[in-house]
Amino acid sequence: MIGNVKLGSRVLLAPMAGVSDRAYRELCVKFGAGYCVSEMVSSKALSFNSKKSEELMDISEYERPCGIQIFGDDPECMAQAAEHAMLNHPDIIDINMGCPAPKISSNGSGSALMRDPQLCGEIVRAVVKSCDVPVTVKIRKGWDDENVNAVEVAKICEQAGASAVTVHGRTRMQYYKPPVDYDIIRKVKRAVSIPVIANGDIDSAEKAKQVLEQTECDLIMVGRATLGNPWLFSQINTYIDDPDTELVFPTFEEKLDVMIEHIEAMVNYKGEHMALLQARKLVVGYFKGIRGAASLRNEAGRISTLEDLYALKEKALTVSSAC
C-alpha cells in the first residue's frame, strides 16, 4: 500500500522520460508491474497549458494504479501543477527530486532540490494540500559525496505529508553509472515509517531479492533493465514468491512479437510519425544479447513507418538464425 492505494505487486516501473509512456506502462502492467509512474511533467509547462505536457498525463484504466510525476522548484507552481494533473485522475502524485539532467537541475528542479531540504518540505506540503491522493517523492542519495542527505530529505518529506519515498542509491554527480549504494537506502528505510522504494541497477530476479533483503524495503522500482525485457517483472514476482519456481525467459521471436505490440500501441496513442521517432531508441532494447545486434541497431536508427518496423523484425529473425 502507498497511502490508501493498493499496488498490484512489489515491483514497480521507474518513471523514464522518453520511455515510460502510456503504451510502455500498459505493457509493463501486463507483465506484472505493480505500479507505474508517468514520465516527468514540468510544472511550469503545465501553467502554460502545454499540449505536450497534457499528453504525458494521459493514463488509462488498465494501468491503474498509476502516478503522475511532476517537477519544478516553486511550491505554489507545483501545487497548481498537482491540481492540474488531478484532472487526469492519477492514483498518486509523485515529485521528482532526483533528475540529474543539467537542463532540469540547473533551474533548481529535480536533484537540485536536495540541496535545499527545507524547500523539499515546502513543496511536499504545498502539493499534499492541493490534491486528495497520496503524494510521493523520488530522491537520490544526495547531491554529491560531500552532501549525502537522503535520510534528512526523506524525513522532512515524511513530516510534510509524503506517503512514500523512492530512493535511487546514487548521488546526482554520479548520474547513472557508479555502483548503487544500497546501504543508504536501508538507512532511509530505518529512519522513516512510510514505505521506502529501493531503486537502482536491479536487473534480474536474483538481484531484486538481494536488494529487498539488503535494503529491508518492501518495494523495488526497476527502470533500464526492463527495456526490451518486460519479462523481468514476471520473473521478479515469481522469484520473490518462490525462488525454486523455474523462471520463464522469452525466445527471440517472442521478444520481437512484444516489440511489435509495444510500438503498435505507441502508434495508436501518438501517431505513426512521433511513435516511430521515439521507437528508434526503444527497439534496440529487444535486440540486446543477440549476435548481429550491431547491424540491427544501425537499421533501427532509420525506421520511420510501421512497415519499416515490420521489415526490421524480419531482418532480425534472419540475422539471429544465421548467427
Ligand SMILES: Cc1cc2nc3c(=O)[nH]c(=O)nc-3n(C[C@H](O)[C@H](O)[C@H](O)COP(=O)(O)O)c2cc1C
Ligand atoms: C532514459 C531515462 C529517463 C528517466 N526519466 C526519469 C524521469 O522522468 N523521472 C525520474 O524520476 N527519473 C527518471 N529516470 C531515472 C529512473 O527512474 C531510475 O531512477 C534510474 O534509471 C535508476 O534505476 P534503474 O537502474 O533501474 O534504471 C530516468 C532514467 C532513464 C535511464
